[in-house]
Amino acid sequence: MKVRNLVSKRFKETPADCQIASQALMMRGGYIKPVGNGIFTLFPITKRITAKIENIIRQEMNRIDGQEVLFPVTMPADMWRKSGRYDSIGSELLRFKDRSGGDMVLGMTHEEASVQLMTDVADSYTQYPFMIYQIQTKFRDEPRCRGGLIRVREFTMKDAYSFHTSQEDLEQYYMRCYEAYNRIYARCGVPEVVAVASDSGMMGGKVSHEYMLLTDVGEDTIVLCHDCDYRANMEAAPCLLNNEPGEIAPLEKVDTPNVKTIEDLCAFLKIKPQQTCKAVMYQRNVDDSFVIVFVRGDLDVNETKLRNYLKAEVHPAVVTEDSGIHAGFTGPMGLPEGTTVVYDSSLKGIEWLATGACEEDKHYIGFNIARDIGEVEYVDVAKAFDGGICPVCGKPSIYTSRGIEVGNIFQLGTKYTESMDMTYVDQDGSLKHPIMGCYGIGVGRLAASVCEAHHDDYGPVWPMSIAPWHVQICSLRADQPEVIEMSQKLYDALTARGVEVLWDDRSVSAGVMFSDADLFGVPLRVVVSPKGLQNGTIEIATRDKSMKELVPVNEAEDFVVRFVEDALAKLECKL
Template identity: 55%
Template sequence: MLLSKLLGERIKEKPGDATSISHIYLLRGGYIRQVSNGIYSLLMPAKRIATKIEDIIREEMDAIDGQEVMFPVVLPADLWQESGRFEGVGNELVRFKDRSGKDMVLGMTHEEAAVHLARTEARSYAQYPFMIYQIQTKFRDEPRARGGLIRVREFTMKDAYSFHTSQEDLEQYYEQCLQAYHNVFRKAGVPEVVCVQSDTGMMGGKVAHEFMLLTDIGEDTIIICDSCDYQSNMEVAISKLDKYEIAEEEIKENHTPGIKDIESLANFFGVETHRLLKAAVFEVEGRKEPLIVFVRGDLQVNESKLSKVVQANVTPLTNYENVDLNFGFIGPVGLNARNAQIIFDSSLEGETNLICGANKDDYHLSGVSIVRDINVESFHDVAQVNEGHTCPHCNGKLQFKRGVEVGNIFQLGTKYTESMHMTYTDKDGKAKTPIMGCYGIGVGRLLACIIESHHDEYGPIWPISVAPWQVHICVLGSKKIDMNEVGTDIYNRLNNKWEVIMDDRNMGPGAKFADADLLGIPVRIVVGERNLENGQVELMTRDKSVKKLINISDLEQEVETLITELKNQL
C-alpha cells in the first residue's frame, strides 16, 4: 500500500469532541469518521485491524467447536414477545413496523434468533452439546454514546450461544469459553484484560463474568483485592464486614429536631456511622407499594443486588405523596407500614445498640438491638461494597478501579429455551428443555481498548497481531538520489512476505514521522540519504525500544527476526 493512495487524512490538532485517548487517535489517524451520534464509518486502517481481531476470535471459537452462522439484523417482534423482552427492554431496542404493518425489531442481541434456529435443528439429545456463533452488526439506541468506539449505537460483535443437556455440561463448556476469551485478548495484545464476576442484567441467568480493561476512562467500577485474585464488578461484589460487639442498652427516644441525614445524626449522638441504622425507600416496577430497605449507616444500597432479591427493577422513591411514612425518621421499631415491603440487609444481622428513626417527625431511637427488638425473618445482601472493606476470601483490602467491558459470558440456564418452548427428546424418550450459555465480544470496543492500553503521546502502538500493516517504510527526500526508487525496491522485496505500507509522498520528515506515529505500525524502516551512502537504512519499532542501522543486504533477515520477536511477546 502506498500512503499517497490511502484514503483518510491524518490530523495534527486534537478534535474538540474527542473524550478519550482512543477517540482522539482514531480521529486524528484517519481510522474512523462519525456519521451520526454513536455511528461511525471505518476507513481502511481500522477495517484491517477489525478484520484481524475477528480472525483471532474465529480461531478461538473454532478451537472450542464453535459453528459460525449468521443471524438477521432485522427480526420479527414475535420472537422477542416469546422471550418476554419485547416489552421488558427499554428504548435501547429499536422497534418498527414493516410495510405490511408487522412489528419488527433491530437486533441488539441475538438470543431469540439463536433459539429460533436451534429449536428447529437440534431435536435429539444426540446432537448436544453444540455452540453457534456469529460476527454481526447490531444496533442499540444507546442514550449515552461516548468515547468514539468505546460506547456506540451501531457496533460489530461476536456473540456465541451454547446449548446443553445438563448444568454440569454447561459449566464445563463455560470454563472452556472463559479460557478462550483469555486467549483472544492475549493474542490481540491486551493480556492485561481481567475477568470479574458480574451481574446478569437484562440477559438473565445466574452466573456471569465480564472481561474488563482497567483504565481511567472506564465507566464501570471494578473491585480488586490487594492480596488475592478476587475481582468483581461493583454490581455483585461482596465483602467481609467488620462487626462491632457493643453491649445492649435500653431503647430510648431522643428529640432530634430537623436531623434527617446520616452525617448530622452521627454528629448529634457523637458516634461512628456504623452505629446507625438507616432506611432507603424504593419504587418497584409493576408494584404500587413502596419498598423499604434497612441497612447499616455506613453503607449504601446496591440497586442491582436489590433488584435480584425482589425480582423486579427498582429505583429510589421520589414521589412522597400518598406514602404514609415519616421520611427522614423511618425505623424498623414500631413501623406501621402494612402496604410496604421491608428488607433487612445482612450488615444488620446480630447488631446491637443502634440508632434509628422513631417513625415520628424529629425523633430517633437509641439502644436498638436487632435480635431483641425486631423480628427479622431473613437477611439479604443488598449493600454496596466500600473501598477498603475486607476481602471475602482473605484479609486483604478491596480497591476500586475503573474499567471498560470488552467481553462477557453468561450461564443463561433455561430463561430463553423455556420461554420459547425449545425442547429436545432425551434418551428416555421424554421432552427436555436445553440449558443455554452466551458469550460476547465487541470488536470495535476491543479495537479502541487496544489503543487505550498501548499508546504514547504521539499515537497508537499496535501489537503485531492486529496492526493494519506490519512494516512502514518512510522514504525521506533527497536532491541527489531518487529516494522513491530505492524505497520502491525495498517495498517490492518486503511486500512479498509481509504487509507493507510505504510513505512515498513529497513531504518533509517531520510530517512523515508524525503520520507514521499515528498509524502505529510496529516495524518502521527509515530510508534516508545519509545512511544510504553507507548502504544502510534505519530499522526501528514503533515503541522506540529497538532502533538501529542495518545493511540493506540484511534487511529481510533483520525484519523477519524483529517481527518474530514481536510475535513472541504476545
C-alpha cells in the first residue's frame, strides 16, 4: 500500500472534545471518524488492526475447541421476554417495532440467541460440553460515550457461550478460557492486562472476571493488594477494616445548628469521621420507596453492592418536606414507617457513634446500635478504600487503581437455559438444564486500549502482531530516480516474502513524512535517502526509538525480514 493511495486524512491539531490520548491520536491519524454519539466509521488503517485482533481471537477460541457461528443483530422481543431481560434491562437495550408492529431489539449481547440456537439441537448429554462463539456487531445505547472507541454505542465484539452438564465441567472450561484470554492479550501486545474478580451485573451468575488494562484514564476502579496477588473490581471488592469500638456512654441528644455534613459534624463535636454514622439516602426505582444506608462516616456506599443486596434498582433520593425525613440530620431512630434500613458492616462493633436524631438541628452522641436499636443485620455495601484489609492475605495493604475493561468472563449457571426451557436428556434419562459460561472481548475497545498503553506524544506505537503494516518505507527525495528504484525493489522483495509494507513515495518534506509515519505507528521504519544510498546504506529504525541502524543496501531486505519474524515470534505470531 502506498500512502498516497491510503483512504484517510491526518491532522496537525487535535480535534476538539478528545478526552484521552488514544482518542486524540486515532482522530489525528485518520483511524476513525464520528458518525453520531458513540458511533464511528473505521478507516482502512483501523480495519487492518481490528482484523488482526479478530484473527488472534479466532485462533485462541479454536484452540480451546470453540466453533464459530453468527447470530442476528436484530431479534424478536419475545426471545428476551423469555429470559426476563426485556423488562429488567433499562434504556441501554434498544427496542423498536418492525413494519408489522412486532416488538424487536438490537442485540447488545447474545445469551438468548445462543440458547435459542442450541435448543432442540443439543438434546443429549453425549453432545456436551461445547462452546460456540461469534464476532459480531452489537448496539448498547450507552449514556456515557467517551474516549473514541473506548466507550461507544455500536461496537464489534467477540462473545462466546459454553454449555455443560456439571458445574465441575464448567469450572474446568472456565479456566481454559481464562488462560486463552491471557494469551490473547499477550499476543496483542498488552501483557499488562490483568484479570480481576468482578460483579456479574445484568449477565447473571455468581463467578465472573474482568480483564483490565491498568491506566490512569480508565473508568473502572480496581482494588489491588501490595502484599499478594488479590485483584478485584471496586464493584465486587469487600470492604474490610478494623474498628475502634470507643467507650460506651449514655445516649445524648445535642443541638447542632446547621450542621448537615459529616465534615461539619466532626468539626463541631471535635471527633473523627470514623466515629460517625452517616445516612446515605436512595429510593427504589419501582415505587420511590426510601432506602437509607447507614455507613461509617469516612466511607462511601458501593451502589452495585446495594442493588445486589436489595435485588432492586435504586436512585439517589429526592427528599421533600412531606417525606418525614430530615436531610442532614437523619439517623436510625425516628425514621418514617416503611423505610428500608441497611446497616453497613463498617458499623459493626463500634460502641460510640454520633448520628442524626431525625430532628432539625439535632444529633445523637453516644449512639450504640446494639443497645439503642437491638440486633440488626450488617451487610457489606461500602466501597473498599486505600489502606483497607485484603480479603486474601489479611494485611492492611489494599490500594486502588484505574483501568479500562477489555474483556470479561462469567459463569452463568442455568439462568438462561431454565428461563428459556432448554433441556437435554441426561445419562439416567432425566431432563436437565445445561449450565452455561459466557466470554466477551470488545474488539474496537481493545485496539484503542493498545494505543492507550503504547503511544508517545507523536502517535501510536503498535505491536508487530496487530500493527496495520509491519514496515513503512519512507522515500526521502522521491524525485530522485535512485531513491524510487531502491524503494520499489525493497517493497517488491519484502511483499513477496510476506512482509506487510506501507510505502510513502510522496514528494513532501521529511518533516511531513516522518510526522505522518509517527501517526501510523508502524513498528519498523525504513528510510531510503540520496545521502544513504551514496554511502551504500539504508536507515532502519523502530517506531519506539529503541533501535536505529545504518544497514548496507544489500543486507537491508534480510535484516527487515529477520526483525519482523523475531518480533512476531516474541508475540507467538507468525509472518
